[in-house]
Amino acid sequence: MTHVRTALVIGGGIAGPVAAAALRKVGVEATVFERADETTDNVGGIIGLAPNGMNALASVGLDEAVHKVCRPVPSMVLLSGTGKRLAEFGSAQAGPVLHAVWRKDLFLALAGEAKARGVRVEFGKRLVGVDESADSVTARFADGTSATADILIGADGIRSTVRSLIDPSAPGPRYTGLLSFGGRPTKPLRVPSTHGSLHMVYGKKAIFCYLADDDETGWFVNMPSKRAMTIAQARAVGAAEWQRRLAELFTEDRSPAVEIISASDPDELVIVGGVDDLPHVPTWHRGRMILIGDSAHATSPSSGQGGSMAIESGVQVARCLRDLPSVPEAFAAYERLRRPRVERVIAEGRKVDQSKSPGPVGRALRDLLLPTMMKLIAKPERRAWQFDHRIDFAAAVSPAELG
Numbered sequence: 201m202t203h204v205r206t207a208l209v210i211g212g213g214i215a216g217p218v219a220a221a222a223l224r225k226v227g228v229e230a231t232v233f234e235r236a237d238e239t240t241d242n243v244g245g246i247i248g249l250a251p252n253g254m255n256a257l258a259s260v261g262l263d264e265a266v267h268k269v270c271r272p273v274p275s276m277v278l279l280s281g282t283g284k285r286l287a288e289f290g291s292a293q294a295g296p297v298l299h300a301v302w303r304k305d306l307f308l309a310l311a312g313e314a315k316a317r318g319v320r321v322e323f324g325k326r327l328v329g330v331d332e333s334a335d336s337v338t339a340r341f342a343d344g345t346s347a348t349a350d351i352l353i354g355a356d357g358i359r360s361t362v363r364s365l366i367d368p369s370a371p372g373p374r375y376t377g378l379l380s381f382g383g384r385p386t387k388p389l390r391v392p393s394t395h396g397s398l399h400m401v402y403g404k405k406a407i408f409c410y411l412a413d414d415d416e417t418g419w420f421v422n423m424p425s426k427r428a429m430t431i432a433q434a435r436a437v438g439a440a441e442w443q444r445r446l447a448e449l450f451t452e453d454r455s456p457a458v459e460i461i462s463a464s465d466p467d468e469l470v471i472v473g474g475v476d477d478l479p480h481v482p483t484w485h486r487g488r489m490i491l492i493g494d495s496a497h498a499t500s501p502s503s504g505q506g507g508s509m510a511i512e513s514g515v516q517v518a519r520c521l522r523d524l525p526s527v528p529e530a531f532a533a534y535e536r537l538r539r540p541r542v543e544r545v546i547a548e549g550r551k552v553d554q555s556k557s558p559g560p561v562g563r564a565l566r567d568l569l570l571p572t573m574m575k576l577i578a579k580p581e582r583r584a585w586q587f588d589h590r591i592d593f594a595a596a597v598s599p600a601e602l603g
């Protein structure tokens with residue numbers, strides 16, 4: 201036991217509330233400080249939580265609250281732009297391949313559950329600096345207030361302030377070569393139901409993902425673009441213009457993309473702009489400060505694992521603080537448990553990104569090889585290291601686990 205009694209958790213996204221709730225379970229009083237106000241999630245859109253993420257939530261009893269706001273997706277079907285079925289992941293027997301959830305609902309569910317366990321969550325608190333001493337750390341916020349605790353956990357996302365406070369020379373995000381958009385149709389469609397499954401169409405110019413059901417249809421697009429764009433730059437283009445450009449990307453494909461995009465309300469278009477990852481952050485902790493979630497290990501959305509990795513890290517950091525005798529040992533153990541796994545996931549996500557933005561020769565090869573590749577990838581044993589990963593929160597961190 202590290203004798204840590206209090207923790208400041210910076211960031212009320214996914215990793216922050218999970219870590220704070222898990223810390224409460226091990227007797228640490230945690231407070232979450234989120235820069236946004238309670239009604240915004242900054243980005244929007246749907247994300248999919250993988251089975252390993254749901255398992256990690258269950259390990260600290262947070263799964264029930266999340267189940268209430270998400271819908272199980274039984275399988276993922278991969279199709280070519282010519283309409284050919286390439287592969288299917290998942291089966292009724294194996295359970296859902298993922299749980300789809302609106303990001304805002306997830307944030308609210310996690311923060312609500314953390315609060316129900318006695319975690320204080322303060323909104324409108326943007327961290328701008330820290331003061332450190334041998335046995336405590338003080339966070340300074342943009343509104344002039346401050347807070348002090350035994351440790352500070354940076355769960356403040358891919359553009360983390362805590363990361364640069366730990367290591368001013370830390371690398372920043374890397375552009376994946378893709379712009380991201382999403383939406384939901386508001387006009388009637390003639391599209392056949394996917395019966396809750398997610399369909400991914402590898403089109404000629406971009407990949408179109410959608411889920412069409414009686415009660416809800418949603419979609420997202422990863423559009424290759426050499427030019428990176430911030431969210432502000434992308435939004436400045438205008439929703440109606442993006443809707444037109446996105447629909448145009450899919451005119452040569454045999455898929456419902458054009459119909460679904462055109463039936464969506466431009467006012468509800470989710471414009472994310474360029475998507476980034478963070479392949480290697482050399483320093484995850486210094487003194488009494490540590491990084492979890494995207495601040496340490498952001499993966500491209502193509503991996504479908506960013507949220508789940510953030511949850512796993514939130515759970516593991518609490519477990520290490522419970523079981524190791526000192527803060528430096530707990531932080532080192534956490535890094536040992538997490539770094540190899542998250543960096544492997546990031547590398548896999550990068551490979552998927554590259555398959556989404558090939559040149560003409562790459563595209564021809566991709567279309568030729570995709571059916572065989574997909575048959576291999578779709579084998580459950582190939583994905584077990586990612587999806588079947590389980591954290592036994594009740595078990596003490598063992599030397600064998602640390603390798």
Ligand SMILES: Cc1cc2nc3c(=O)[nH]c(=O)nc-3n(C[C@H](O)[C@H](O)[C@H](O)COP(=O)(O)OP(=O)(O)OC[C@H]3O[C@@H](n4cnc5c(N)ncnc54)[C@H](O)[C@@H]3O)c2cc1C
Pocket residue numbers: 210211212213214215216233234235236241242243245246247248249250325326327328355356357358359360361380472475492493494495498499500501504505506507508509510
């Ligand atoms: C388009 C897109 C699609 C995605 N799809 C998926 C998917 O399908 N599945 C999946 O698992 N993952 C997906 N991801 C990734 C996933 O969203 C992230 O990995 C996950 O949100 C990381 O959680 P986090 O808590 O570490 O960071 P965030 O969720 O980014 O939360 C960080 C929080 O910190 C706050 N903050 C930032 N700076 C400060 C500060 N200085 N002071 C106080 N608060 C601060 C922010 O306001 C934010 O609320 C997607 C990402 C994108 C961009």
